[in-house]
Amino acid sequence: MANFSSALKITDVNDFIAPSQDCVVLDQSKASLKLADTDDTEIGQVQIQSKSIPSRENNEPVKISLHDCLACSGCVTTAETILLEHQSIDQFKNKLGDKNCRVVVSISLQTLASISDARDIGVAEVGRKLSWILRQHGAFAVFDLSIASEIALLENCLEFERRLRNGEKIPMMASACPGWICYVEKSQPHLIPYISSVKSPQGIMGTLVKQFWSSEINTSPQGIFHVAIMPCYDKKLESVREELMVGNVPETDCVLTTGELEKWLDDINVNLSETKEESFDVFFYDASDLEDLMDCDNASICWPSTLTGDDDPVGSGGYLSHLARYMSLSHSLGRIPLKQGRNADIAECQLDNGQNHINFAIINGFRNIQGLVRKIKLGKCHYHFVEVMACPSGCVNGGGQLPVETGRTEALGRMEKSVHAAKLRGSDIVKQCDLIYNRWIRDMPGSMTSVSKFTTSLKERKGISVADW
Ligand code: SF4
Numbered sequence: 001m002a003n004f005s006s007a008l009k010i011t012d013v014n015d016f017i018a019p020s021q022d023c024v025v026l027d028q029s030k031a032s033l034k035l036a037d038t039d040d041t042e043i044g045q046v047q048i049q050s051k052s053i054p055s056r057e058n059n060e061p062v063k064i065s066l067h068d069c070l071a072c073s074g075c076v077t078t079a080e081t082i083l084l085e086h087q088s089i090d091q092f093k094n095k096l097g098d099k100n101c102r103v104v105v106s107i108s109l110q111t112l113a114s115i116s117d118a119r120d121i122g123v124a125e126v127g128r129k130l131s132w133i134l135r136q137h138g139a140f141a142v143f144d145l146s147i148a149s150e151i152a153l154l155e156n157c158l159e160f161e162r163r164l165r166n167g168e169k170i171p172m173m174a175s176a177c178p179g180w181i182c183y184v185e186k187s188q189p190h191l192i193p194y195i196s197s198v199k200s201p202q203g204i205m206g207t208l209v210k211q212f213w214s215s216e217i218n219t220s221p222q223g224i225f226h227v228a229i230m231p232c233y234d235k236k237l238e239s240v241r242e243e244l245m246v247g248n249v250p251e252t253d254c255v256l257t258t259g260e261l262e263k264w265l266d267d268i269n270v271n272l273s274e275t276k277e278e279s280f281d282v283f284f285y286d287a288s289d290l291e292d293l294m295d296c297d298n299a300s301i302c303w304p305s306t307l308t309g310d311d312d313p314v315g316s317g318g319y320l321s322h323l324a325r326y327m328s329l330s331h332s333l334g335r336i337p338l339k340q341g342r343n344a345d346i347a348e349c350q351l352d353n354g355q356n357h358i359n360f361a362i363i364n365g366f367r368n369i370q371g372l373v374r375k376i377k378l379g380k381c382h383y384h385f386v387e388v389m390a391c392p393s394g395c396v397n398g399g400g401q402l403p404v405e406t407g408r409t410e411a412l413g414r415m416e417k418s419v420h421a422a423k424l425r426g427s428d429i430v431k432q433c434d435l436i437y438n439r440w441i442r443d444m445p446g447s448m449t450s451v452s453k454f455t456t457s458l459k460e461r462k463g464i465s466v467a468d469w
Pocket residue numbers: 017022023024025026046048064068069070071072073074075076
């Protein structure tokens with residue numbers, strides 16, 4: 001068996017399903033799915049070791065033929081194990097000890113929220129403690145990935161506005177979830193024109209670190225080893241996309257999940273509650289005053305973290321919340337508050353000027369995603385924007401988060417609140433983003449230069465394997 005990080009539990013099968021997910025095939029058709037009759041995994045079968053799927057009476061793992069598999073990326077398949085081996089705690093440790101490279105770590109808010117909940121330490125405190133520990137163990141810099149989220153959300157708003165203005169494909173659907181993107185590229189390529197072209201926060205952070213900040217610190221992109229700490233394994237797959245490389249160098253070299261980070265902390269015998277604290281690094285230390293964004297009054301830019309409202313769901317980044325508030329403010333549209341749809345993983349809201357409506361939705365989990373895909377195919381989708389996330393309950397419930405033994409719903413609610421509270425402290429983040437556009441992009445958000453740096457492209461990918469990505 002491959003030498004995995006032990007945070008990822010793989011037994012004698014080569015496929016693993018994230019704890020937050022049931023196989024979408026089983027979800028969709030538990031009754032009609034043909035299960036394999038033998039106990040041995042045969043060629044062409046994906047064998048799933050699941051905590052949550054009730055299988056045959058004797059509780060054996062369920063087998064699904066590759067014909068049935070939708071390639072939703074909900075589980076880790078044989079080809080993906082290669083990636084997991086390369087992006088592991090061992091590789092991370094080796095790089096921390098390598099004097100010839102500068103290890104730069106970017107930490108997602110969902111990771112901070114998960115650790116905060118498990119350890120009962122505030123989110124901001126967790127961030128400062130991790131910064132201190134990582135630097136003590138050799139990291140050159142530790143960043144809050146919220147900087148990149150802010151840019152992703154703003155560019156997402158501007159792309160949506162442009163699509164409406166130019167009559168481009170609607171509904172626009174968020175592009176930040178690699179599980180969803182993998183599903184579209186492999187199984188529903190006709191949906192590619194609907195997907196936002198904006199890179200995910202992880203993708204944008206990689207661009208900032210490797211294409212811009214590297215020259216500030218007189219280092220080549222190859223001389224930096226960029227590690228992102230994220231809530232799911234699928235982000236490892238995203239990091240090796242050829243579209244997210246600078247030359248032949250990945251903009252994010254290694255993704256570790258929250259669980260893998262926790263495992264590393266255990267390995268080095270760190271007790272978080274007893275460690276010192278240090279602030280995150282920032283790209284610009286002279287950001288005391290906002291500079292004017294080019295010739296434009298920067299007050300006209302609706303920075304996402306200045307728009308977060310009390311009741312906004314932001315556990316997956318807040319794509320719907322920020323876009324709805326942005327459109328409401330920029331176009332003086334009244335907002336009908338978010339309400340639950342047919343189940344807890346669908347939420348909808350509407351903007352209204354008395355004549356026209358703009359409809360927004362959050363769709364989480366593959367069962368709901370398949371309903372959305374069907375509606376689009378039938379021309380019955382009335383949404384203009386959809387925040388689509390593969391995990392039920394979104395990113396706070398990602399498959400790489402720390403396990404929650406009891407009270408899962410309450411824990412997810414607490415994590416959602418933590419992410420929300422952290423987003424409300426965004427003025428420092430706004431300053432950093434302002435300077436990124438002013439000094440590095442040297443143009444406005446949504447401009448050609450900005451689009452060339454912060455967007456990516458999708459393409460149809462044939463076959464079930466991700467080895468050829
Ligand atoms: S990739 Fe998705 S559909 Fe295929 S076996 Fe895994 S969870 Fe099921």
